[in-house]
Amino acid sequence: MSSCVGSRRDAWVTSGWFVLFAILNTASGVCFKQSGTDAAHRVEYFVVAATLGWTCMAITMVLYRRMNANLVSAVNAGIGAIALNLALWWLFSTDLTALQWLGIVAAAGGTALALVGGMDTAARSRAAAARGEAS
């Protein structure tokens, strides 16, 4: 039971890190965009964007300790693409084409599949380990 609670808590902590990455990565992308379009505050926006970007890489390193690197990279790419495109659409009234909406849906579906795709294997490993301990 304690291992189940621990792994559930672990999943929430990992999810929290992914959410934080998505927020900061999106903020960085928006600031890079503003750095390109707001000539009066180009340098300030660039510095903020770069700082947020470096912070995102620190979060990525934390996630590398908790999960397989391929999955971390995929989930970050997926939620990054989704969050940034939605943020640009909402903040700047950007028209997203049907292809872009399809891309957002695909990124969401792919992220979910990558995360749950190994659950059966992990569950079987835990069950086998439990049977081994019991005998």
Add this chain to the structure above:
Amino acid sequence: MAKVTLLLVLFYATQVAAMLLFKAGSLRAGPGARGRCLAFWVLGNLVGTGSVAFMVKVYELMPSKPNLAAVLGTGGTFIACQLAFAVVFRSRLTVRQWAGIAIVAAGAMLTCLGGRR
């Protein structure tokens, strides 16, 4: 075309190097782990930031196709990093996980390619 290809290869190589540095810095070790982690973080960010120069040149050489340049940059980097992690760290993922990763790549590329010009 050859120049664009060379610049893209250099961009992918430096991006992969940066991600491998971040991964290496995240590996647990004995004494001095924090300092090592910080050093790899700084080095990885310096390499990653420097790689942007290659992508800027690609955009310069493809002024009429920025969406395509973005797809080649982000999509190619993502695929290169996935392969590098799989080879270097011998990732054991299920078929479904690899399918999910491929769909994420396709989705990210669609969001770049599908934009209005």
